[in-house]
Amino acid sequence: MTDAPARLRARPLSPHVQVWRWHITMATSILHRVSGMGLYAGALILAGWAISLAAGPDAYGLFKACLGSPLGKLVLFLLTLGVFYHLANGIRHLTWDAGKGLDIKSANASAVFTFAFTIVATLAVWAIAFMTGAA
Template structure:
């Protein structure tokens, strides 16, 4: 006869980050999610800008002072990088949806391109902003 006494059985463990070897496509997947959340924060900042603009010159001046501070500029810089990264990685995903670039070599190359585009485009926008006095 079989033993019918209830016991805790060992449950299988799912892979964890310590098991997987980090690679660039893992990084880009995580950064895509992070940049998406960051863009939601950017949308809230944009909504606050519209509310302050509608509230009058004093509220708008206070909003400009906050975003013109070093911390505000850092947040705007991060939002710019997040926007460019999300754009580049979104195009990458659209390419994958078309069935192209799914092999490891192409996926790694497109990941490097997305990260490079992010850095170059963000620095270019902020360089133009500083040169024109907008930042």
């Protein structure tokens, strides 16, 4: 029992974030978790919308004013990014669950596609919102 610390010191350590080489699939995994947490915040905002709507015109007007402010629009823009990213990366994971696209080249290509789709879809939604006067 006295040599237990020596045995533990001799064991190899798993790579840690500081020594691991970053790659695109690693970033997509982390961002998938981040976007999922952001969607929880979006659900709270949606609940706040429903509560303000039920509370009457004054409460709803205040809610609209908050989301219509520059900070509110930034939050909504980030939520839009989160929705489209989580959607695209979720579909990517479903294809992996089917056993497709698991090689490194395909995984990297699908990660690039996920980012591209996220940016294009978000900008398209916000462009439509501005053109229709919704934003």
